[in-house]
Amino acid sequence: MRKTIIAGNWKMNKTNKETIIILTELKENVQKIDGTDKIGIIIGTPFTALSDAVKTTENSNIKIAAQNVYPKEAGAYTGEISPLMLKDIGVEYVILGHSERRDYFKESNSFINEKIKCVLSYEMSPIFCIGEQLEDRETGKTNEVITTQIKEGLSGISSEEAKNIIVAYEPVWAIGTGKTATPEIAEETHKEIRKVLKEMFGEVAEEMTVQYGGSMKPTNAKELLSQKNIDGGLIGGASLNAKDFSDIIKAAL
Numbered sequence: 133m134r135k136t137i138i139a140g141n142w143k144m145n146k147t148n149k150e151t152i153i154i155l156t157e158l159k160e161n162v163q164k165i166d167g168t169d170k171i172g173i174i175i176g177t178p179f180t181a182l183s184d185a186v187k188t189t190e191n192s193n194i195k196i197a198a199q200n201v202y203p204k205e206a207g208a209y210t211g212e213i214s215p216l217m218l219k220d221i222g223v224e225y226v227i228l229g230h231s232e233r234r235d236y237f238k239e240s241n242s243f244i245n246e247k248i249k250c251v252l253s254y255e256m257s258p259i260f261c262i263g264e265q266l267e268d269r270e271t272g273k274t275n276e277v278i279t280t281q282i283k284e285g286l287s288g289i290s291s292e293e294a295k296n297i298i299v300a301y302e303p304v305w306a307i308g309t310g311k312t313a314t315p316e317i318a319e320e321t322h323k324e325i326r327k328v329l330k331e332m333f334g335e336v337a338e339e340m341t342v343q344y345g346g347s348m349k350p351t352n353a354k355e356l357l358s359q360k361n362i363d364g365g366l367i368g369g370a371s372l373n374a375k376d377f378s379d380i381i382k383a384a385l
């Protein structure tokens with residue numbers, strides 16, 4: 133059985149104080165919802181709030197993710213954060229390959245691959261984001277684009293390691309735009325993703341969580357999450373308040 137995982141990506145939002153307030157509320161909400169022990173719940177905060185986010189969510193099944201990492205343990209890399217530093221404060225997941233990092237910071241598939249391997253070596257789990265641009269979809273290149281992202285991003289990774297990777301399919305045209313992929317469009321691409329993962333990792337692909345991301349909200353979550361190959365969500369805007377995020381969690385149960 134694949135695990136359903138609902139993850140929030142706060143991006144560059146929320147101060148430390150705000151983080152504590154929201155996560156305290158979320159923790160209380162989650163405790164009141166039956167069945168949340170069967171799914172994964174993750175929140176990705178900015179670096180500055182990670183330490184308090186971990187402390188605030190102690191004794192709950194909410195886990196904390198970083199939104200980036202530099203793939204070296206330590207050294208002269210001004211402004212960067214290492215996996216050792218994340219591990220040390222209790223971070224368990226790292227969001228990697230997000231389209232905003234690919235677009236604005238020109239992160240390549242090979243650099244993302246380096247980061248994924250590094251995160252795995254520190255026994256944390258990458259949330260590996262992939263997704264096509266609108267132009268790719270309109271010119272029929274979606275499968276080609278995502279296949280390249282998966283093959284290059286996960287190159288050199290063993291089936292055993294792949295078990296610890298969450299894949300997040302986020303069509304770039306659906307991120308922050310209010311335009312969600314229809315459940316059918318999303319499911320079709322998720323099937324293709326599973327096929328590529330199967331080619332690389334065999335039966336392990338059946339156990340891998342593949343999330344959908346891109347304008348997922350309480351009103352559309354249930355339909356998306358009911359698709360066979362959609363095993364959760366990576367949620368931006370709607371993860372910024374505890375109520376909406378809790379409603380998405382309910383939709384996953």
Ligand code: PGA
Nearest residue numbers: 307308346347367368369
């Ligand atoms: P969104 O962002 O839910 O605001 O569209 C999703 C993401 O970028 O992970």
